[in-house]
Amino acid sequence: MNIMRISTPLNKDIISGLRAGDKVLISGIIYTARDAAHMRLQELIINNKELPFNLEGEIIYYVGPTPAPPGKIIGSAGPTTSTRMDGIAPLLLEKGLLGMIGKGNRDATVVEAIKKCGGIYFAAIGGAGALISKSIIESEVIAFPELGTEAVRKLKIIDLPVIVAIDNRGVNLYETGPSSYINREKF
Amino acid sequence: MKRVFYDEIVKVVMEKCIEMNIYMDEKLKILLDKAVEEEDSNLAKEILKDLLLNQEVAKEELIPLCQDTGMIIAFVELGQSVIIEGGSLSDAINEGVEKGYQDGHLRKSVVGCPLRRKNTNSNTPAIIYYDVVEGETLKIILAAKGFGSENMSSVKMLKPSEGVEGVKEFVLETIQKAGGNCCPPIIVGVGIGGSFDKAALLAKKALLRDLMERNKDPYLAELEGELLEAVNQLGIGPQGFGGKTTALALQIETYPTHIAGLPVAVNINCHASRHKDILF
Numbered sequence: 001m002n003i004m005r006i007s008t009p010l011n012k013d014i015i016s017g018l019r020a021g022d023k024v025l026i027s028g029i030i031y032t033a034r035d036a037a038h039m040r041l042q043e044l045i046i047n048n049k050e051l052p053f054n055l056e057g058e059i060i061y062y063v064g065p066t067p068a069p070p071g072k073i074i075g076s077a078g079p080t081t082s083t084r085m086d087g088i089a090p091l092l093l094e095k096g097l098l099g100m101i102g103k104g105n106r107d108a109t110v111v112e113a114i115k116k117c118g119g120i121y122f123a124a125i126g127g128a129g130a131l132i133s134k135s136i137i138e139s140e141v142i143a144f145p146e147l148g149t150e151a152v153r154k155l156k157i158i159d160l161p162v163i164v165a166i167d168n169r170g171v172n173l174y175e176t177g178p179s180s181y182i183n184r185e186k187f
Numbered sequence: 188m189k190r191v192f193y194d195e196i197v198k199v200v201m202e203k204c205i206e207m208n209i210y211m212d213e214k215l216k217i218l219l220d221k222a223v224e225e226e227d228s229n230l231a232k233e234i235l236k237d238l239l240l241n242q243e244v245a246k247e248e249l250i251p252l253c254q255d256t257g258m259i260i261a262f263v264e265l266g267q268s269v270i271i272e273g274g275s276l277s278d279a280i281n282e283g284v285e286k287g288y289q290d291g292h293l294r295k296s297v298v299g300c301p302l303r304r305k306n307t308n309s310n311t312p313a314i315i316y317y318d319v320v321e322g323e324t325l326k327i328i329l330a331a332k333g334f335g336s337e338n339m340s341s342v343k344m345l346k347p348s349e350g351v352e353g354v355k356e357f358v359l360e361t362i363q364k365a366g367g368n369c370c371p372p373i374i375v376g377v378g379i380g381g382s383f384d385k386a387a388l389l390a391k392k393a394l395l396r397d398l399m400e401r402n403k404d405p406y407l408a409e410l411e412g413e414l415l416e417a418v419n420q421l422g423i424g425p426q427g428f429g430g431k432t433t434a435l436a437l438q439i440e441t442y443p444t445h446i447a448g449l450p451v452a453v454n455i456n457c458h459a460s461r462h463k464d465i466l467f
Binding site: 021023036063064065066067068069072075076077078080081083103104105123125126127128129130131133134148149161163165173174176177178179180181182183 | 230233234237238240241242244245248249250251252253254255256292293294295296304306308335338366367368369370420421422423424426427428429430431457458459
């Protein structure tokens, strides 16, 4: 298993060097958005309004963290299920987004958009929210504060651990990974 | 006759909400340790080790294991000879949940109207089921149920002729579809029998059993073992990236049903499997 270190913003060169199954440590700036924020972003794009941040080369992390206890930057901050964002993700990729962090497989339209736009999909470990929070060194709500945990946050991260789940060629670890372990003949 | 006071219930529910979200069930740790040994892929091993490391971090930093701190499901067994003083039992549970989620810095994940989706900002209401039983004991089983796994759960009305093979097929189909979405390794609750709603409730109850405990009926205990093995042959593995550990436990609960029916429900829980028993 390869372990790579990358910094944001992403570009085609960085992404081309990553393959499904690689372990990656990401540093730099990423933005959070989950269900409600995605609906807001979609609405802004449809109405030709300005987005709260420039999507070009950026990574969106699908997360709704727990509130920061006193003296802490953020609470538990693991990934949420990505497939709920599948309807909107291709639009964001078309607008310049290059990376997504979440958990679970994506539908065919997202895989196609990843290939077409040269993007990448990373998986963070679902349920490891406490561990992941240690990589977050700054957190600031930059849009939709009324959405609470679902607001858009700008996060500064150091060595956030992820796994390349779908690379820019469309190779999908959710398909290739389990294939060698499937044994249904027995039943 | 036994008296239980409203404020006592609020306090204990509050404490348990915080506790179960921060500290991993000891039995779960044993199952995860065992899974690390059994896996042969490096990635699967590393993911499982990270989950064990995650619970250490949660404990040290006093932050929740997972950012989805769940919606609270409460199963209440109220002894007929218990009197609740100072207010209603439902209010006490909800007040305890609200305080726990506020004071424990847990995420409030409940929206009022499911269509208009405004957060209630208190993580209430809890979903409360009541059973009135004989005796002087009040038992509350609290579960903080995450929805990554809840969303992948399913109910099906089988034909009686589909029998146990039909049940197996449906369980495997549901878990196959869930893939990596529900944060495997998972705990699987299977409810068989009753009615449409009862099967779902049985599946939820199955998730709240002690993880090491098998069904008391030897036939069903054997079926639990067989189904767990079959689930782990699906190859989904930790986080859906392949491996031998798709489920850590599979538990079945049954209830008598109608001659025309064979309801089956599969309720999936993630590896956090947070629940606590409260006894008064």
